[in-house]
Amino acid sequence: xxxxxxxxxxxxxxxxxxxxxxxxxxxxxxxxxxxxxxxxxxxxxxxxxxxxxxxxxxxxxxxxxxxxxxxxxxxxxxxxxxxxxxxxxxxxxxxxxxxxxxxxxxxxxxxxxxxxxxxxxxxxxxxxxxxxxxxxxxxxxxxxxxxxxxxxxxxxxxxxxxxxxxxxxxxxxxxxxxxxxxxxxxxxxxxxxxxxxxxxxxxxxxxx
Amino acid sequence: xxxxxxxxxxxxxxxxxxxxxxxxxxxxxxxxxxxxxxxxxxxxxxxxxxxxxxxxxxxxxxxxxxxxxxxxxxxxxxxxxxxxxxxxxxxxxxxxxxxxxxxxxxxxxxxxxxxxxxxxxxxxxxxxxxxxxxxxxxxxxxxxxxxxxxxxxxxxxxxxxxxxxxxxxxxxxxxxxxxxxxxxxxxxxxxxxxxxxxxxxxxxxxxx
Numbered sequence: 155x156x157x158x159x160x161x162x163x164x165x166x167x168x169x170x171x172x173x174x175x176x177x178x179x180x181x182x183x184x185x186x187x188x189x190x191x192x193x194x195x196x197x198x199x200x201x202x203x204x205x206x207x208x209x210x211x212x213x214x215x216x217x218x219x220x221x222x223x224x225x226x227x228x229x230x231x232x233x234x235x236x237x238x239x240x241x242x243x244x245x246x247x248x249x250x251x252x253x254x255x256x257x258x259x260x261x262x263x264x265x266x267x268x269x270x271x272x273x274x275x276x277x278x279x280x281x282x283x284x285x286x287x288x289x290x291x292x293x294x295x296x297x298x299x300x301x302x303x304x305x306x307x308x309x310x311x312x313x314x315x316x317x318x319x320x321x322x323x324x325x326x327x328x329x330x331x332x333x334x335x336x337x338x339x340x341x342x343x344x345x346x347x348x349x350x351x352x353x354x355x356x357x358x359x360x361x362x
Numbered sequence: 363x364x365x366x367x368x369x370x371x372x373x374x375x376x377x378x379x380x381x382x383x384x385x386x387x388x389x390x391x392x393x394x395x396x397x398x399x400x401x402x403x404x405x406x407x408x409x410x411x412x413x414x415x416x417x418x419x420x421x422x423x424x425x426x427x428x429x430x431x432x433x434x435x436x437x438x439x440x441x442x443x444x445x446x447x448x449x450x451x452x453x454x455x456x457x458x459x460x461x462x463x464x465x466x467x468x469x470x471x472x473x474x475x476x477x478x479x480x481x482x483x484x485x486x487x488x489x490x491x492x493x494x495x496x497x498x499x500x501x502x503x504x505x506x507x508x509x510x511x512x513x514x515x516x517x518x519x520x521x522x523x524x525x526x527x528x529x530x531x532x533x534x535x536x537x538x539x540x541x542x543x544x545x546x547x548x549x550x551x552x553x554x555x556x557x558x559x560x561x562x563x564x565x566x567x568x569x570x
Contacts, residue, residue, distance in 0.1 A: 169561035174542050194542060232561050233568030240560070247459035252556065254455050257517075257540050261557045301567055302560065309465075326563035328556055332465050334382050334402060342566050344559040348460065348536055349469045351552035352448070352510065353377035353440050355534035358550050359509055360441030 160208045167205055170195065172228040179221050187218035237262050241295055241324075243315055244306035245270035245278075245285045248330055252304060253280045265304075267294060288315075292322035304328045368416045375413055378403065380436040387429050395426035445470050449503055449532075451523055452514035453478035453486075453493045456538055460512060461488045473512075475502060496523075500530035507531070514538045 174194050178186060188199035195202070206212055209231055212224050229235055240258075242249050245268050252258075253265050268280055269288045276287045286294065295303070303324045307315050312331030319327060326342040329335055335343055382402050386394060396407035403410070414420055417439055420432050437443055448466075450457050453476050460466075461473050476488055477496045484495045494502065503511070511532045515523050520539030527535060534550040537543055543551055 165565050166562050168565070169558040170542075172561070173540065173555070173558065177541055194544070196542075231565065233564045234561060238560070238564060238567075247455075247462050251455035251459040255556075257555075257557060261561075263557060263560060302563065304556070326560075326567055328559050328563075332381065333385055334378075334404075336402070342563040344563060346554055346556060346559060347381070347465075348463075348512070348554060349465060349471060350377040350381065351536050351554060352446070352471060352534075353380070353442060353469075354374050355510065355536070355550040355552060356441045356446060357373050357376070357439065359446075359534055 158208060164205045164208055167197075167201075168228055168232055171202070171205075172225060172232065172234075175221050175225050175228070179225060184221055185218045186221055191219070234262050237264050238302055239264050239266045239298065239300050240302045240304060241265075241267040241269065241291075241300050241319075242304045242306065243269045243288070243291065243319065244308075244330075245272070245275045245280060246306060249304075249306040250280050252306065253283060266298065267300070292318060295319070295322040295324060300324065302326045302328070304330070306330045309333045366416060372413045372416055375405075375409075376436055376440055379410070379413075380433060380440070380442075383429050383433050383436070387433060391429055393426045394429055399427070442470050445472050446510055447472050447474045447506065447508050448510045448512060449473075449475040449477065449499075449508045449527075450512045450514065451477045451496070451499065451527065452516075452538075453480070453483045453488060454514060457512075457514040458488050460514065461491060474506065475508065500526060503527070503530040503532060510534045510536070512536045512538070517541045 174191065188202045192199040192202050209227065212219055212227055240263055242253050242265055249268060253268050258265060265283060268283045268285050269291045270276060270285050271288045275285045278285050301324060303319045305312060305316060305327055309331050312329065312333050313335060316327055316329070316335045316337060320337060320341055327335070329343055329345045332347050332349065337343060382399065396410045400407040400410050417435065420427055420435055448471055450461050450473055457476060461476050466473060473489070473491060476491045476493050477499045478484060478493050479496045483493045486493050509532060511527045513520060513524060513535055517539050520537065520541050521543060524535055524537070524543045524545060528545060528549055535543070537551055537553045540555050540557065545551060
């Protein structure tokens with residue numbers, strides 16, 4: 155059996171669909187047409203139908219999608235029917251804010267470790283975790299079998315820290331450091347940099 | 363004269379090119395081929411050449427791009443040859459971490475206001491700004507002519523707060539609240555949600 159490889163750009167949109175569907179479910183809605191969903195998302199109905207067709211479609215002609223069924227299916231596709239344990243590296247303002255963030259637990263993400271090199275921070279409590287020294291990072295990540303890390307260290311040490319995480323068995327890194335990491339192709343990297351998002355919008359603001 | 367409209371997906375990649383070129387300049391490099399640049403970015407040389415061709419190209423056949431020249435041109439295109447003043451709304455952990463963030467000032471972004479509704483936070487100092495009450499938000503934003511806001515309020519009040527920002531003249535919102543905002547098409551919105559980025563990677567982690 156040959157398996158269809160779903161383009162990454164399609165995968166990138168699924169969490170966004172899921173979030174909006176969850177929002178609609180909260181509003182008490184039960185079904186939604188691809189047209190209504192597309193308006194909420196600022197995309198096209200054709201795009202949504204095409205994206206979902208990779209996984210079998212889920213909609214009936216004329217009646218639209220069952221919101222609960224679609225949420226359930228998207229959660230399965232994205233492997234969200236389990237809790238994912240995550241290590242945060244860097245206990246500065248951002249690392250601590252992320253560790254405190256209430257939005258993780260309700261969406262199946264558990265921050266189980268927080269590392270830093272600063273002796274003033276090591277041993278302090280942040281939310282439900284205690285900051286540990288980066289010296290023990292590899293051993294603890296390997297020991298717990300953690301696969302996902304959030305990187306909030308300064309730019310100068312981001313690459314070397316990411317290399318250490320990969321050595322420790324980390325397979326996915328959410329990188330907040332403002333540099334492009336160079337890592338093996340097998341490691342999944344997502345980059346969050348508010349400056350890049352702001353700059354993208356500044357292009358349009360300057361047009362006036 | 364008809365102006366070519368540059369696709370938004372192209373614009374979205376320019377800040378990322380710029381960041382990597384700045385990184386290369388720091389490493390002491392002076393020129394770069396589209397091939398070398400593409401390897402650093404994990405994209406293709408053809409993509410980079412095509413993206414830059416919208417703005418005239420900037421490269422000489424055989425010699426590659428002058429890094430400094432390309433940085434200068436990208437900064438002009440993205441309107442980064444000025445300081446942009448930004449208001450942060452929501453002085454929780456994340457809002458405070460962003461207001462403290464050192465990476466803004468060095469890239470031409472100045473956080474000039476921070477608003478919250480919590481009387482315990484109003485009046486406190488965060489970095490170089492004092493938290494102000496949201497009651498005065500519209501007046502102060504209008505008064506200063508601020509066009510860009512970062513939204514870090516809870517999900518339940520994100521839509522209403524965004525509506526107020528738009529009324530006050532805000533034209534671009536970087537939204538950290540985990541909801542899809544419904545706003546006039548003329549308002550630019552970028553959404554940062556670490557959960558969406560993590561979920562996108564979980565798809566691949568579950569494949570093993």
